[in-house]
Amino acid sequence: MTISSSQTVSGRILTRQLVNHSGELSFHYYIKTQSGPVLVKVPQGEYVCFCSTEQLSQLEPHLRLLKVRVQQLALKSFANEPVSAIYCRSSQSFRQLTRTATDLDVRLFETDIRPEHRFLIERFIALDVEFIGEYGLNIPNAGQPKSVSSMTNLAVFNATRARKSDIDVNLKxxxxxxxxxxxxxxxxxxxxxxxxxxxxxxxxxxxxxxxxxxxxxxxxxxxxxxxxxxxxxxxxxxxxxxxxxxxxxxxxxxxxxxxxxxxxxxxxxxxxxxxxxxxxxxxxxxxxxxxxxxxxxxxxxxxxxxxxxxxxxxxxxxxxxxxxxxxxxxxxxxxxxxxxxxxxxxxxxxxxxxxxxxxxxxxxxxxxxxxxxxxELFAFAIERSRLTGLELGRVGASVAAFNNLYLPHLHRAGFVAPAMATSQGLESPGGYVMNSIPGLYKHILVLDFKSLYPSIIRTFLIDPKGLIKGLSEPEADNVAGFLGAQFSRQSPILPELIKTLSEHREVAKAESNSPLSQAIKIIMNSLYGVLGSRGCVFHDARLASSITLRGHQIMKQTRAWIEESGYQVIYGDTDSTFVWLGDKPIEADSISDIGKGLVVDINKKWRQKLTDEMQLKSYLELEYESHYEQFFMPTLRGSTEGSKKRYVGAYTDEQKQLQLVFKGMEQVRSDWSPLARRIQAALYYKLFSKLDVMAYLQEVVNDLLEGKLDEELIFSKRLRRNIEDYTAKSSPHVKAAKLMCEYSGEQRHAKKGARVEYLITLNGAEPTKYRQAAIDYHYYINKQLAPVAEPVLTLLDKRFSDIASKQLSLI
Known part of the structure; x- marks a missing residue:
C-alpha cells in the first residue's frame, strides 16, 4: 500500500528519549493517540548550544576535529555580545566540545538543555502534540523473546515537523x-x-x-x-x-x-x-x-x-x-x-x-x-506537565519548568540564556515579617495580597531580559527596581507569562477545575523562588531583591494606610496583614463590611499611587481573607517581645462550633509529643470558651503521673540521613535509632527514611519497642506540658509551677 508522505499523528507525549543508532542521533517520543500508542521518531537530532562569536575563534581548530557545524545567528548574550550556534550530531562530540570549552575558558550557553526537550519547547509544545511525516514499519527489538516481540506491534511514525496540539486523550x-x-x-x-x-x-x-x-x-x-x-x-x-x-x-x-x-x-x-x-x-x-x-x-x-x-x-x-x-x-x-x-x-x-x-x-x-x-493527583500531574512542558511523572524541577516557559520567548526576543548566575554569593532578603504586638485580642481581620510576588513581577515589570534591556536604556524610560535594577517597559517576558497564567487560573476557578488552579498557583509562586536560587542561570540579586524588597515596601505602606483609617495592625507576614478592630463593641454583621471596605480602599490607593508616581498599572490585589473572633499572639519565650510566625485564632463555623487555627505553634509541629499537641489545643479551646484551665491542667498532670497517658508520650520522627552521617549524635531520635539497631540486630533502622518511635526515659531517649527504663514523667511535665501551658496561664495571671509542684510533691 502506498502511504502519503503528508500524514499527521496527534497525541499526548508519554516519554521522550535521545537515541544514538549507528552514530546518528534521533528523538523518540512515545505518544498516546486516540487509537492507541505510537512511537514517533524524529531523525537527524542534534545537540545545540551557543558561544560568543568573538570567542568562537579559540574553539575553531577543535570544531573541525569534532565535525560540528556552526551558524551565526541574530542572537546576543546578556552581555550584548553576538553569539553563534554550535550543532553536534553525537553525544560524544558534544561532551568533548564542553570539555574543550572549559579547558580554554570559553563560555558556552544553554549546554544543560537536553535536545529532545529543546525540540519541543522551541515549538511551544508542552504535552499534546501533532507530528507531520509518515508511518513506517515496526522492527522488533533485537534479543526480545518471541513472547514479547509478538506483543510489540507498535505503530511507528517518522516525523519531520511538529506543532502544538489541543487533543485530549484518555490515559490508562x-x-x-x-x-x-x-x-x-x-x-x-x-x-x-x-x-x-x-x-x-x-x-x-x-x-x-x-x-x-x-x-x-x-x-x-x-x-x-x-x-x-x-x-x-x-x-x-x-x-x-x-x-x-x-x-x-x-x-x-x-x-x-x-x-x-x-x-x-x-x-x-x-x-x-x-x-x-x-x-x-x-x-x-x-x-x-x-x-x-x-x-x-x-x-x-x-x-x-x-x-x-x-x-x-x-x-x-x-x-x-x-x-x-x-x-x-x-x-x-x-x-x-x-x-x-x-x-x-x-x-x-x-x-x-x-x-x-x-x-x-x-x-x-x-x-x-x-x-x-x-x-485529584492524576489531573494535577497532567495539568502541571501541560503548563510547564516537564515530562509526565517528573516532580520538582522548578528551574527546568522556568526554562521551558521562558527560553522560547527569550530566543524570539533576540537573546540566549546566561551561562551562569550573575550573583554568586549575593543573596536577596526574604519576605517582610513585621514585629508583632503580643496579647489576647477580639476581632482580628486578616487581609492577604493575592499572589503577592507574581503580582509584583507583573506590576513592576520584573524580568531577566527586561533587566538587561533596562540597564542599557535611559533611566527615565524604565521602571526602577532595587540594588540598582532598571527594568525596560518594552515587551517584558516574565510579566506576560504571569498574565497568561493568571488568566488561565481565573478560568480554571470559574470552571471549578481545582487541579489546574492548584498547578497554576504552584507554578506562579515558584517563579520568584527560581529567580532567587543560585541553581538557576537567570539568578540575579537585583531581580530577586526587586521582588522581596518591593514586598517590604508594599506591606509597610499598606499598614500605614490601614492605621490612617483608625485601626491597628498588630502583625504582618510576607503577604498577610493582621488588623485589630479595637476595643469598642462591634456589631457582628458589620465586621465583614469593614474588611471589604478596607480592601476596596487599599486597592484603590495602590492603583492611584502607581499610576501617579510610576505610570504603572497595579495588579496588586488585597483580599479580605478571614475574621478571628478571638486571637492570641504570644511573646517570645522568656521575653516581653512579640513572637513571629506564631499565633492562635478562633472563629465560629457554620454549625456554631468554635474552631481553632494554629500557626507555628507546637500543635502543628511533629517534633512535639501527641500529648503536648492535644493539651495545647484543649487549653486554647478552654481559654477562648472561658472554661476552667487550671482544673483541667491539674487533671492532666495527675493522669500523666499515674501512667494513664503513656500512649501519647511517644515521639515519632524520621531519619533525614543515615545515622553515620549525623553530627549531632545526642539528638534523641538518633540515639533511639542506634539502640533499635543494637537491640533488634537490624541495620534498616539506621537508614535514611527510617521512622523512629521513642520515649524519654530515666536513661534518656529509648525506642518504644525496646524500652528498658521507666518513663521520665518529670521531662514530659517540664519540657512538654509547661511550654504549651505557660502562655495561656500568663494571660490568666497563673503559673504552671504551682500545678506541677503540687502534684510532684505527692509522688
Missing amino acids: AISLDFECSMSGVLYSVGLYGKTAGEEYKNVIMVGDASSISADKVVDYIHWVEDEKALIHKLIDWFNEYDPDIIIGWAVVTFDLALLYRRANFHGIRLYLGRGGTELSWKVADKFRPETLSLPGRFVLDGIDWLKAAFYRFDSFSLESVSRALLEEGKALPSGEKGVDNRGGEITQLFNTDKAALAHYNLTDSRLVWDIFDKA
Missing part, C-alpha cells in the same frame, strides 16, 4: 504493589485500576490454588510456581494490559527497584516498556524517579505527588495518609496495630493464609488508587 493507569519477604524475595504483586468505572483486580501470587480453602477462592488471584515465574508473568501482563501510567507508594524507590534487583538475580530482562523495551536505570544502583527509564510509560509516586501538590501529613506512610484522606487503613488481619510488624505478618500470611495476603496486597493497590482519585 494501574496501581502496582509488591509483597515480599524480609529479605526481599517476591511473594505477590497486586494490580488495581478502574476503566470507565469498572474495577480491574489482579494479584499474581506464588503458590497454587490448593493452598487456600474453597470458601476463600477469589477470581482475581493468578497462581505461579515461583518468584521467577512471577516476574515472567508480570512481563506478559504488562504487554497485554498495556498501561500508560503506573502508580504506587514509593513505587520507584521500593517496588520497581526491588523488581529490578530480583530480575537481575534470576537473569531476567524486564521488557516492561512499550514496544518491548526494557525497564532500566540511567545511573547504576541509584533507584530514583529521575534515573528510571521506562519507554512509553510514566510512573507517579503517591508520596512525591502529594508533596508536589502541597499536601501535609505528620507521616507519609500509606497507612497514615489513607486514614487521613480515606478514613480507611491497610487490610492486615491484626488490624491497625499490626502495621508495626508488617514484614513478619506478611511472611506469616504467605505461609498460612495466601488468600488474606492477596486481599491485603490488592487493598494496598486500591488505597493508592483511591488516594490519587481523592486528591
